[in-house]
Amino acid sequence: MLVNIDNRYSSTLAIIGGSILTTVQILALVQLVSSKVLPEQGTNGWYTLFNTLSNNGAELSIFAALAFAMSVLTGASGPAVLLGGFLCLKNHLRSGKELVGIGATLGFSDLLLRVPILLSAAGPVLWVAWGGLLFTVFGNRHIHGPSSTYAGEVRRLWATMRQRLSKEEKKRIIRRRRARRRATQAQN
Secondary structure, eight states: OOOOOOHHHHHHHHHHHHHHHHHHHHHHHHTOSOTTTSOOOOSOHHHHHHHHHTTTTTTHHHHHHHHHHHHHHHHTHHHHHHHHHHHHHTTOHHHHHHHHHHHHHHHHHHHHHTHHHHHHHOOHHHHHHHHHHHHHHHHHHHOOOOSSOHHHHHHHHHHHHHHHHOHHHHHHHHHHHHHHHHHHHHHO
């Protein structure tokens, strides 16, 4: 990594980006502002995309369900980034970094559907949303993950689960230790 930024700063960037994305999504959802500030999307962009891909209506119910699911997922991108930034700030790095990454990906796909609207109406709120996404991606790139790997964590998880669930395992470990001690004492 070329730039070594402290996790507090990169987490704060992710929080700022997440709050910007959340604010823009709330404004788009509730539509509290006029079309001069936030251009109207008209319909669900995902619905339009899947309707076009399905030859304008063939098997529309499946594609409509997919469009609804994608709009819900992309609508949760801002809060996911915000929550991930707070988790990273509180030193829960693995889950926080994952949430920031997922939120940034979903936010990017959501904003890509709004590019034609942005180009036609030049909405300043959407430019701010792209700035929030830039903060999010930059923050996510510079959040240092935990030093342990996934494999090490999974190994540790399984080992602790085995120890907690099986008293015989503990007894077996104690017997092995005693046998090693006896073998060491017999050699001396």
